[in-house]
Amino acid sequence: MRKYEKGLTGFLYCAKNSPMLETQSQEGGAGSIGAAEHAAGPPPVSSKMTLTEARRVLRISPNKMTQLVRTGVLPYKQDPLDARVKLVERGDVEALLKERGK
Numbered sequence: 001m002r003k004y005e006k007g008l009t010g011f012l013y014c015a016k017n018s019p020m021l022e023t024q025s026q027e028g029g030a031g032s033i034g035a036a037e038h039a040a041g042p043p044p045v046s047s048k049m050t051l052t053e054a055r056r057v058l059r060i061s062p063n064k065m066t067q068l069v070r071t072g073v074l075p076y077k078q079d080p081l082d083a084r085v086k087l088v089e090r091g092d093v094e095a096l097l098k099e100r101g102k
Contacts, residue, residue: 048087057093
């Protein structure tokens with residue numbers, strides 16, 4: 001089995017019998033992936049979703065989604081990490097879905 005280390009430039013290279021790599025993997029240091037990370041499973045479901053995700057759940061066109069947002073039927077907030085992304089509450093989308101009878 002080949003062992004890899006990250007070099008100063010950030011690229012991986014093959015390092016045979018590297019004591020540094022063995023120490024990191026035993027201590028759970030940088031570059032090692034522990035069993036807990038693999039067993040964690042999928043990330044928890046967020047209470048918010050993007051307009052694109054909501055549009056796909058509702059099975060409506062982009063124009064219809066824009067209309068729902070502009071008229072206030074589906075309230076939104078801007079993503080604090082990316083101002084271009086608008087987020088809607090998952091509960092609002094589910095309520096609209098039930099109301100539409102889909």
